[in-house]
Amino acid sequence: MPPKKISAKKTSSPAQSPVAAATPPAPPAPALPPAFTNPDIVDAYKALYDILGRAYWDASDLNAKDTIQGARDHIYEILTDLNRARLEANTALFLALKSKIDDNNKALDDIKEKINSITKNISTASSVIAAIAKVLSIAPVLL
Amino acid sequence: MRNRKLLPSLLCVCLLWLAGCSLSPLARNTAAFSSAASLVVENTQNAYRAAVRLNEKAQASLLVARFDTPQPMDPHSIRPLIDEKGLKARSDVLDGLRTYAQTIADLSSGVSSPKLDEAAAACGSNLKSLGDALAASTPIGINVTSTEANAASTALKALGDFLVSRQVKSSVPRVIRDMDPNIDALSQLLSNDLEILRDQAGRDYEQLLAQQDGFIRHAGTSLSAGERRAEIERLPRILANKKATDDMLADLQSSIQKLAVTHHALAVAATSKDSASLQARIADLRASAEGLATFYESLSASSK
Numbered sequence: 001m002p003p004k005k006i007s008a009k010k011t012s013s014p015a016q017s018p019v020a021a022a023t024p025p026a027p028p029a030p031a032l033p034p035a036f037t038n039p040d041i042v043d044a045y046k047a048l049y050d051i052l053g054r055a056y057w058d059a060s061d062l063n064a065k066d067t068i069q070g071a072r073d074h075i076y077e078i079l080t081d082l083n084r085a086r087l088e089a090n091t092a093l094f095l096a097l098k099s100k101i102d103d104n105n106k107a108l109d110d111i112k113e114k115i116n117s118i119t120k121n122i123s124t125a126s127s128v129i130a131a132i133a134k135v136l137s138i139a140p141v142l143l
Numbered sequence: 144m145r146n147r148k149l150l151p152s153l154l155c156v157c158l159l160w161l162a163g164c165s166l167s168p169l170a171r172n173t174a175a176f177s178s179a180a181s182l183v184v185e186n187t188q189n190a191y192r193a194a195v196r197l198n199e200k201a202q203a204s205l206l207v208a209r210f211d212t213p214q215p216m217d218p219h220s221i222r223p224l225i226d227e228k229g230l231k232a233r234s235d236v237l238d239g240l241r242t243y244a245q246t247i248a249d250l251s252s253g254v255s256s257p258k259l260d261e262a263a264a265a266c267g268s269n270l271k272s273l274g275d276a277l278a279a280s281t282p283i284g285i286n287v288t289s290t291e292a293n294a295a296s297t298a299l300k301a302l303g304d305f306l307v308s309r310q311v312k313s314s315v316p317r318v319i320r321d322m323d324p325n326i327d328a329l330s331q332l333l334s335n336d337l338e339i340l341r342d343q344a345g346r347d348y349e350q351l352l353a354q355q356d357g358f359i360r361h362a363g364t365s366l367s368a369g370e371r372r373a374e375i376e377r378l379p380r381i382l383a384n385k386k387a388t389d390d391m392l393a394d395l396q397s398s399i400q401k402l403a404v405t406h407h408a409l410a411v412a413a414t415s416k417d418s419a420s421l422q423a424r425i426a427d428l429r430a431s432a433e434g435l436a437t438f439y440e441s442l443s444a445s446s447k
Contacts, residue, residue, distance in 0.1 A: 136276035
């Protein structure tokens with residue numbers, strides 16, 4: 001049991017500061033906490049979460065399980081905040097991409113418009129013929 | 144007189160051949176791509192919703208676990224994995240992709256032809272009226288028969304189709320080529336998102352599993368034997384859902400990569416006559432997307 005408690009202690013202290021750093025007061029697109037731009041640190045936290053998970057299932061005492069899971073919960077929150085920040089960073093990229101896709105769809109609308117004008121030209125020719133026919137039909141009456 | 148009747152018919156045949164032959168491969172390929180892309184878009188939107196819901200459940204489970212501890216969790220601290228703005232940005236981009244795929248398919252298949260048919264028919268009918276008016280008011284003796292008016296309508300329709308086809312052939316492939324890097328960028332971005340969702344979903348399920356285990360153990364004898372059994376039986380189901388969700392997200396990642404490769408082949412095929420490899424890619428993409436759609440249904444049914 002003691003080694004598991006040591007693991008829990010180790011995680012509870014680093015868990016506090018990165019959580020605070022990962023949740024700044026509602027900026028529009030928060031950057032990742034500097035420490036978490038290092039993939040080694042992130043991988044280390046993920047590995048620790050998994051190790052604590054194995055320790056949880058190995059532990060037979062309920063108090064030990066609670067202590068281990070308590071530490072694991074903190075790491076879970078840190079990693080969730082990190083993923084949330086990553087997804088938020090991707091949102092900015094999606095917004096940038098949206099304008100490019102809109103431009104492309106606008107080009108397709110222009111093609112649609114050109115195609116409509118072909119139909120419109122044929123309709124105009126039809127209207128002209130109808131108008132001439134109408135004039136001719138009333139011409140004998142006028143002459 | 145015989146030549147006068149043959150001429151419109153020959154013109155029609157010639158124009159119909161010009162319009163029809165050149166259009167069909169592009170129309171067929173874009174329609175198949177649009178149908179497959181629409182499935183991928185739907186699956187991706189479902190995946191985002193499912194991942195956000197799962198994370199909410201995991202956070203709620205943490206709230207319950209900490210409720211009676213000295214440091215209970217503030218329910219206000221529960222935040223969505225992807226906020227409304229983020230979900231809307233993703234949904235808009237995916238809708239844009241669906242619109243793009245549908246529009247290139249519509250343009251290539253000449254979806255505006257009913258209007259063209261109407262205009263061409265009206266032109267033939269007005270031409271007959273003009274002939275009648277000319278015959279009545281002048282000594283020229285022009286008489287446009289119904290057959291000739293119909294032939295004129297058909298010729299105009301064929302001419303319209305030809306002009307539309309020429310417009311489509313000259314501009315749609317260029318738009319598809321221009322869109323190709325955007326599809327590539329979108330595919331990478333979605334793939335990156337899905338990597339994050341897979342990572343998060345794995346831990347969300349692990350949290351649900353541990354909180355469920357803790358709940359059973361803390362409840363002890365306050366649960367009846369039947370209730371206890373039912374709660375314990377939920378543990379392997381959580382693990383099965385974890386695996387199924389990860390498999391589904393991995394398959395979706397693969398579908399999205401296939402979408403980019405297929406679009407690239409479409410861009411190449413739009414300017415070339417060899418589309419055999421494209422057909423195979425589209426079939427592969429469609430099969431992959433359809434498999435996922437069925438999977439979603441089974442997953443949502445099993446989670447109830």
